[in-house]
Amino acid sequence: MLGNFTYSNPTKLYFGKESLNGLNEELPKYGKNVLLIYGGGSIKKTGLYDEVIKILKDNNKEIFEDAGVMPNPTVEKLYEGCERARKGNVDFILAVGGGSVCDYAKAVSVSVYSEEDPWDKYFLRMEDVDNKIIPVGCVLTMVGTGSEMNGGSVITNHESKLKIGHVFGENVFPKFSIMNPVYTFTLPEYQMVAGFFDIMSHILEQYFSGEDDNTSDYLMEGLLKSLIHSSKIAVKNPEDYEARSNIMWTATWALNTLVAKGKSTDWMVHMIGQSVGAYTDATHGMTLAAVSIPYYKHIMPYGLAKFKRFAINVWDVNPEGKSDEQIANEGLECMEKWMKEIGLVMSIKELGATEDMLDGIAKGTFILEGGYKVLNHDEIVDILKESMKA
Known part of the structure; x- marks a missing residue:
């Protein structure tokens, strides 16, 4: 092994068929207002949405929703998510979906309180976060990106024909991730x-x-x-x-x-x-x-x-x-x-x-x-x- 390095990974993982129960342990650590982020609605078809909503309500959370996250999240969607988070004065973001949903949630988390355009600041100039970050948790339904345990976020700008990833530091890593392999079964081949x-x-x-x-x-x-x-x-x-x-x-x-x-x-x-x-x-x-x-x-x-x-x-x-x-x-x-x-x-x-x-x-x-x-x-x-x- 060459060179010097430091290693830290702050994300807590809950793995297995009963892993969703981990939400009951984690949610009390955060504020009342939760932004629930998800994709095209498949979690409603599988029943996962209802399970998550029930747990959020059982933990006395006020729920604000940001649905429709696309497979390649766009900068326009990022601006929309920031606006929803600001209106709800959210304390916590819960991403339920695959890597794109988790990526997007992290982008929202660092962008809501940015005084500059987040696309310019984070994805063009690749600057570090110097503003308030809203904590994120993930419930994973697709595997591949590893977004459940890293600081990566990829956003697409169709106007400039750029798709850029920013790997943020450990302060942006999800605080926890729920990983139930059964949630991946219904994914199209x-x-x-x-x-x-x-x-x-x-x-x-x-x-x-x-x-x-x-x-x-x-x-x-x-x-x-x-x-x-x-x-x-x-x-x-x-x-x-x-x-x-x-x-x-x-x-x-x-x-x-x-x-x-x-x-x-x-x-x-x-x-x-x-x-x-x-x-x-x-x-x-x-x-x-x-x-x-x-x-x-x-x-x-x-x-x-x-x-x-x-x-x-x-x-x-x-x-x-x-x-x-x-x-x-x-x-x-x-x-x-x-x-x-x-x-x-x-x-x-x-x-x-x-x-x-x-x-x-x-x-x-x-x-x-x-x-x-x-x-x-x-x-x-x-x-x-x-x-x-x-």
Whole structure:
């Protein structure tokens, strides 16, 4: 392990079939006025909404609602949520939904009392929070983002064709998260497998960096093997509790800052994928899937040793009689086969991207320096073109 780091994660987790009872322990810690944030109404169909409302009322909370959070929350929706929170003088925000709902709730929490435009302050200038923050709790219904135990928030601005994530500090982390794998059972298959790849991408963004012998890499290899194993089971039987619970737990540890320690980290797949999403409004996990194989093939020569290790330790590639390049390529071939097996989108063309968008997508991609190769504009365009061919 190289470098110096500190580690703290203040989020308390309640996991399992009885985890919703944790609300009764947590809600008394916060004020009377609660902003209940959720998405398109699926929680009403499943009965979760009624359960949450009852618990809130039993705890003598005044409930204000902010519904209709979309899969890629927009800046306009953020402004709407801030206004609702101000009108209700809310003391606490409870997000019930998937990663987008949790992301959005955190964005609202830091923006309500901001004296400046939150899009400019937090998502363009990437400034720290210097105003009052409304505490957030989450009830998770979809896995993938890891938003239940981190400070991340992603907001889309369609007017400027930008989709930007801001990773806030531990003061913005959810105070607690409720994690019942059963709540994920009713998720449509497309969204389920998109979440699976979001998990994998989070791990790979951190794994494909550095050249030292790093404990974090060993942890990530175990998480990847668990995800691959359980995802195959879940695709065949979405209500396999063991598989879904393992995937939910893996998603949390993939992005709760633990495995990033001692790592430089990459994040270029996310930068490219988010820019694709800004143009197409496609599902986040699918944008990541569509650009991953072209991206990793492009950078593989610059991090060959790690790609070789990935092939052997994660995909069980037999290295006997093969060159390092052959081993590394076989690992990516195994990954591509798994992606197709579980039903992931492999081309940005399928997500609505067109040739005339590619230059703009590349221009909207933030270039980071933590991976094995720092990309330029033309390389990003080439990666996008390769995805179009898939």
